[in-house]
Structure formats: structure tokens, C-alpha cells
Amino acid sequence: MEHDIFSLEDVKTLVNTFYDKVREDELLAPIFNKVIKDRWPAHLETMYTFWQTVLLGEHTYTGSPFPPHAKLPVSKAHFDRWLELFYSTIDEQFEGEIAEEAKWRASKMAEIFQFKIDRYQQSVSGHF
Numbered sequence: 712m713e714h715d716i717f718s719l720e721d722v723k724t725l726v727n728t729f730y731d732k733v734r735e736d737e738l739l740a741p742i743f744n745k746v747i748k749d750r751w752p753a754h755l756e757t758m759y760t761f762w763q764t765v766l767l768g769e770h771t772y773t774g775s776p777f778p779p780h781a782k783l784p785v786s787k788a789h790f791d792r793w794l795e796l797f798y799s800t801i802d803e804q805f806e807g808e809i810a811e812e813a814k815w816r817a818s819k820m821a822e823i824f825q826f827k828i829d830r831y832q833q834s835v836s837g838h839f
């Protein structure tokens with residue numbers, strides 16, 4: 712039986728496995744690679760601190776999550792795929808309250824990001 716997400720080691724496993732899937736995904740990989748290029752190690756480091764802060768209460772992340780997403784060319788299909796890969800990564804390796812919390816947090820953030828991105832896209836296309 713799988714265990715819950717307890718340590719920074721678990722967070723790193725989660726993040727590494729998830730972005731391995733993202734980088735192999737035909738819908739998401741081009742979007743990420745266009746922005747990140749050869750900075751994947753730095754992105755992964757940032758994401759360790761983000762999830763360490765959210766899930767373990769160890770406050771190592773000091774950024775602002777939304778701004779890098781504001782102008783991405785993404786829609787509901789991209790967020791659905793992102794969540795599908797994130798959920799499967801968690802369910803394959805972890806089980807417990809924090810694992811459930813991770814999925815819930817991700818879905819809420821995806822909802823807010825998508826709402827803001829849609830609003831931005833409408834404003835630039837003149838239908839605001």
C-alpha cells in the first residue's frame with residue numbers, strides 16, 4: 712500500500728514524475744518547452760519549494776504563482792490534461808490525506824488560473 716506525502720523527498724518524487732509526464736505529453740510539452748527551454752532544472756527546484764510550502768507547511772516558496780501563466784496560449788483542454796497527469800501521478804504513488812489535499816489544491820488553482828487566463832484572452836481579442 713502506498714504512503715502519504717510526508718517529506719521533501721516525497722515532494723521531489725511527485726514533482727519529478729509529474730513533469731516527466733508533462734514533457735512527454737503532446738499537448739502540454741510544447742507549451743512548457745517554449746517558455747522554459749533549457750531551464751527545466753530551475754523550474755523543478757521552484758516547484759519543489761511550491762509544493763513543500765503548500766503540502767508540508769515548510770515555507771520555502773516565495774514567488775507569485777499566477778503571473779507566468781497569464782499570457783500562455785492555453786484553454787480548458789490544457790488544464791484538463793494537466794490535472795489528469797497530476798492526479799494519476801499522485802494516485803500511482805501516494806495515498807492519504809495530504810495526497811487528497813494536493814489534488815484538491817491543484818484543481819482549485821487550475822480553476823482560478825483558467826478563469827483569469829480566459830478573462831485576459833477575452834480582453835485582448837476585444838470581447839471584454
Ligand code: HEM
Nearest residue numbers: 742743746754761774775776779785789790793817820821
Ligand atoms: C495548462 C496548465 C499549465 C501550464 C501550461 C503551466 C505552465 C507553466 C510555465 C510555462 C511556468 C513558468 C516556468 C518558468 O518560466 O520558469 C509555470 C510556472 C509555475 N506553475 Fe504552471 N502551468 C500550468 C498549470 C499550473 C497549475 C494548475 C499550478 C498550480 C497548482 C501551477 C503552478 C505553477 C507555479 C507555482 C509556477 C512557478 C511560478 C514562479 O515563477 O514562482 N501551474 N507554469
